[in-house]
Amino acid sequence: MDHTELLPLTTDAAGERRAAAEIDEVDLTPVRTYWQLVRRRFLQHRLATIALFLMAILVTAAVVIPLATGDAFGRTDLTLINHPPSLIAPLGYDNIGINIFIRLMAALQTSLMVGFMAVTIIVVVGVSVGAIAGYVGGVVDNLLMRLVDVVLSVPSFFLIVMLVAFFQTGNMWVVVIAIGVTGWTTAARLVRGEFLALREADFVQAARALGVGHRRIILNHMLPAALAPVIVAGTLGIADSVVVEATLSFLGFGIQPPNASLGNMLTHAQDYVFRNPILIYYPGVLLVLVVLAASFLGDGLRDALDPRQRLEA
């Protein structure tokens, strides 16, 4: 199948360059840059494209709707208890007169915020530890990898419950930090592996021979080459973090009412399961959508970022 019409601008530019190359014999300009190839490969992955679209909708809704409605996610109106769906409340009102849809969106915002912030910590800590271990090697590498072993050997969910319960139950930042400090090991291992291989690569040797400093070699030369697996792990990590937050909140360790979280909405729904059983499904369906979107996005990115799967241009 011919996909050249997908990117008419680049093909034209490349065509011009090719025409020029016929005169100059050798053309070293790549026909497509790495990121153009990534975009093409990603867009060919149908499920990943749908996932990107879904994630965009979820993020937009989670940002815009709570902004537009202000504190309505916690406002109770006793005259509207169990009111059926209407235009301003597409899912109706719950047993204490809260607009269910607006509360769901506020909860989604909390979940996504926790997910993105936890993944930021995971990536920053994981990349730093992995890069240092892989670049320096020797004793430092050995020590850092033993630290990874220790963190990996404690069932992480329980460690998170412990941190959250002991330090401050109900504080979103504690939840974020707890997920972050227990989750960085995979990213660290991935980056370390890449760095060990890249350390001896020709372009790194060349940079070193030119007298480039360590910091610059790590940040400008090696990190971009090692980032692909981290992007994938980070995307998949969003799904995990969102689920962990919801689980914590459901069990009563995470976000507490009146703040909304998909987990604590389920705790609340549990008490009214006979009068309004549908309430136990909404937050869960949103969770499943977030998880599915993040997983397929991660899968698509993995296929798109891997340069070994070069697409025939």
Added chain:
Amino acid sequence: MAIYVLRRILQAIPVLFLIAVGAFFIVRLAPGSPVDKFRGGRVSPEVIANIIKLYQLDQPLPQQLWSWITTFPQIWRIDAWGYSFTDGKPVLQTIASRVPLTMLLMGTDLLVTAVVAIPLGILGAVRQYSLADKTITVLATIGYAMPTFWLGFIIRTVFGAQLRWFPLFGAYTLGGDQSPLDLLWHLVLPASTLIVVSVAGWSRYMRSSMLEVLRQDYIRTARAKGLASSRVLYKHALRNALIPIVTLFGLSIPILLAGAAVTETVFSWPGLGYLGVQAVITRDYPTVLAFVMVGGIMVILGNLLADILYAAVDPRIKY
């Protein structure tokens, strides 16, 4: 092999030591104290001081850490893991009494998963892109995306609360005769929760592992020389496709433990995970610390088991 196992166990000791130190400091440096619940009420300050003395909370931290770490491995003593702050029973005894229930839950899960997920995975790989494969893929993807706690919650609500087919919580009927039949009756819902999640995951792993093997040259050779396709599948392909599955199993122990802990909490199944979460809520330090150590030992043993099984099923691997 024996030397390898021994070396691995020796390597585990410093890791366990660091887990012990880390867990101890998390527990002890966190704000709050187990005697907080007595403060401000009708309990006199002298009694609180006595409790602090009784639990040795007045000693310097390094000394507490030392006395904990040195007594912890002496599991032949009933008080090696200390006494619970909540019910005063020896922690070792309480944990030992909870292990069988967690094992029952996880064992049922693993058994049913193996029996269901492996054939599903093979079916999906052999008939790739067929209607059956696509149905399994869609269901497995949704099952895998469902958070364990939500799935458990729905199962409990629908089959426990609304339809009333199965009990809502616990391992035995209150005031019942504690018969094995009663136990199995209570096991159905929590086990089903774990089974749905793990079947979804393992059938995917099995499918991709089988697909990987079926693409290999030796399978084409086996087919080319005219072997029956069942022989190719079950004798040549399946054995090799199971190798990564066996390894993954050992490595999935932490995930299994976490899933079991969440499920146990949702169904109040009195296993290890439920005990651990309750101990955290009540700040029962000895139980929390013992639970972390037991979890750490199980994870390390799981990794070791993965490597040993790897060598056992794959003759190319030698240690």
